[in-house]
Amino acid sequence: MTATSLVAALQQLIGTNHVLTDPADMAPFLREERGTYESWALAVARPDTVEDVAAIVKACAQANVSIVPQGGNTGLVGGAVSRGDQIILSLGRMNRLRAIDPANRALTVEAGCTLARIQTAAEEAGLHFPLSMASEGSCQIGGNLSTNAGGTAVLRYGNAKEFVLGLEVVLADGQIWNGLKALRKDNTGYDLKQLFLGSEGTLGIITAASLKMYAKPRETVTALLGIASPAAALRLLARLQDASGDQVTGFEMMARSSLDFVLRHIPGTQDPLSAAYPWYLLAEMTTSRADAGLEALMERELASAIEEGLAEDGVIAASLSQREKLWKLRESIPEAQKHEGGSLKHDISVPISAIPEFLDRATRVVEALIPGIRPCPFGHVGDGNLHYNLTQPMGMDKQAYLANRERVSQTVHDIVQNLGGSFSAEHGVGLLKLPDMARYKSDVERDLLKRLKQAIDPGHLFNPGKVVE
Numbered sequence: 126m127t128a129t130s131l132v133a134a135l136q137q138l139i140g141t142n143h144v145l146t147d148p149a150d151m152a153p154f155l156r157e158e159r160g161t162y163e164s165w166a167l168a169v170a171r172p173d174t175v176e177d178v179a180a181i182v183k184a185c186a187q188a189n190v191s192i193v194p195q196g197g198n199t200g201l202v203g204g205a206v207s208r209g210d211q212i213i214l215s216l217g218r219m220n221r222l223r224a225i226d227p228a229n230r231a232l233t234v235e236a237g238c239t240l241a242r243i244q245t246a247a248e249e250a251g252l253h254f255p256l257s258m259a260s261e262g263s264c265q266i267g268g269n270l271s272t273n274a275g276g277t278a279v280l281r282y283g284n285a286k287e288f289v290l291g292l293e294v295v296l297a298d299g300q301i302w303n304g305l306k307a308l309r310k311d312n313t314g315y316d317l318k319q320l321f322l323g324s325e326g327t328l329g330i331i332t333a334a335s336l337k338m339y340a341k342p343r344e345t346v347t348a349l350l351g352i353a354s355p356a357a358a359l360r361l362l363a364r365l366q367d368a369s370g371d372q373v374t375g376f377e378m379m380a381r382s383s384l385d386f387v388l389r390h391i392p393g394t395q396d397p398l399s400a401a402y403p404w405y406l407l408a409e410m411t412t413s414r415a416d417a418g419l420e421a422l423m424e425r426e427l428a429s430a431i432e433e434g435l436a437e438d439g440v441i442a443a444s445l446s447q448r449e450k451l452w453k454l455r456e457s458i459p460e461a462q463k464h465e466g467g468s469l470k471h472d473i474s475v476p477i478s479a480i481p482e483f484l485d486r487a488t489r490v491v492e493a494l495i496p497g498i499r500p501c502p503f504g505h506v507g508d509g510n511l512h513y514n515l516t517q518p519m520g521m522d523k524q525a526y527l528a529n530r531e532r533v534s535q536t537v538h539d540i541v542q543n544l545g546g547s548f549s550a551e552h553g554v555g556l557l558k559l560p561d562m563a564r565y566k567s568d569v570e571r572d573l574l575k576r577l578k579q580a581i582d583p584g585h586l587f588n589p590g591k592v593v594e
């Protein structure tokens with residue numbers, strides 16, 4: 126089968142309307158979130174059922190045309206970018222809630238359900254699905270699981286893969302693996318679902334998942350604190366975890382420079398405290414107990430932290446709208462940064478205890494490399510995960526600044542490696558981090574990854590050229 130006859134065959138299989146070839150129709154699927162990569166494809170196929178997916182996979186294998194699986198297309202490392210004679214397989218139409226079992230605290234959803242929809246479904250069942258991130262209105266659970274996404278509640282609940290009880294996956298030979306058992310215990314050999322979680326569409330197409338739900342939070346308390354240093358943040362984290370019995374759900378840190386960008390560029394935002402401090406913490410505690418007194422606990426801890434000089438000042442959200450305003454300050458940073466010119470971004474993790482040393486070393490080195498560079502780090506400090514973003518010096522040409530990407534990133538990632546960290550904490554590898562895989566993964570790790578790919582997708586049908594070369 127030729128590439129042209131493949132498109133006709135796919136139209137035959139799932140209907141002409143669901144195989145897009147018109148450039149205007151394909152445009153949203155070819156857009157790349159950060160504008161780093163150009164994407165082009167033979168067609169975008171939009172299946173409705175797992176059987177459709179299996180049929181598309183078989184047809185593509187026969188035509189020797191590779192497939193790029195795509196969810197909400199919000200990924201940040203170019204994993205859903207298609208590069209030529211490929212088919213983008215968009216899961217968006219497969220968005221059904223297949224089953225919900227509150228007594229088992231589990232639900233089964235199709236891969237194209239948005240994260241927000243799953244949160245709502247859990248809520249309506251009187252329970253809670255804790256995976257949460259700023260892209261939740263458009264990212265899809267298939268994409269979340271394929272990137273093993275993190276988000277704002279990892280500290281308490283873990284990454285996306287922690288929520289998975291079972292998966293349904295279409296394999297490279299078109300077989301459907303139904304592994305949708307909703308069991309919390311099942312030690313019957315290799316845990317196959319783990320292969321596909323975080324594999325960024327290179328081993329199989331996730332079509333559905335059975336997911337855990339949790340007790341609904343009945344009390345949430347959110348505080349924003351001004352602090353002097355990242356070292357103070359670590360001490361405050363330990364203190365809040367101890368005092369609350371591990372009820373800290375979110376613990377986000379941002380540099381004043383990041384907050385300045387938000388205040389300058391995002392309408393409706395206000396400086397939350399009466400003076401400026403070098404660093405800010407957004408600390409959130411939640412509990413499913415109705416009478417836990419978390420707010421009083423936060424007030425007490427905040428007051429004594431200020432008294433002891435651990436925190437400089439702080440505010441506790443008194444209403445849902447105040448809580449949303451505080452989170453907006455944190456979640457608007459990437460958008461605000463765009464207005465300040467070019468940005469070199471790093472999604473790194475180090476052991477939590479090494480955060481202060483990382484910031485100190487990395488900032489000294491990048492300031493020496495590019496005088497005037499403006500670091501604006503922020504992130505999930507409670508998970509040891511920072512978005513170490515570096516904004517261009519004022520007045521510098523954007524392209525000239527971005528041309529430094531390789532040497533700056535390598536310098537930052539060398540420090541991360543030296544501290545026992547990871548060059549990609551939560552966004553994955555995709556296309557963007559391939560050079561880092563070559564530089565930082567050991568020969569043994571790279572060899573194992575290649576052997577797995579070869580065993581499961583020998584024809585390199587799924588997302589070739591991503592994650593493993």
Ligand SMILES: Cc1cc2nc3c(=O)[nH]c(=O)nc-3n(C[C@H](O)[C@H](O)[C@H](O)COP(=O)(O)OP(=O)(O)OC[C@H]3O[C@@H](n4cnc5c(N)ncnc54)[C@H](O)[C@@H]3O)c2cc1C
Pocket residue numbers: 158193194195196197198199200201203204205216236257258259260263264265266267268269270271272273274275276277325326327329330331332551552555588591
């Ligand atoms: C504003 C914003 C905030 C964000 N915040 C966070 C955050 O806090 N934490 C975080 O971890 N990420 C964050 N991200 C990144 C992104 O939202 C996540 O990586 C998300 O999990 C991607 O889901 P998606 O459906 O958009 O996947 P896509 O971008 O469509 O795809 C991502 C990868 O998964 C593969 N894939 C997608 N669906 C499937 C499937 N069904 N089967 C097999 N492979 C598949 C693709 O081929 C690609 O390699 C953010 C992004 C934005 C734009």
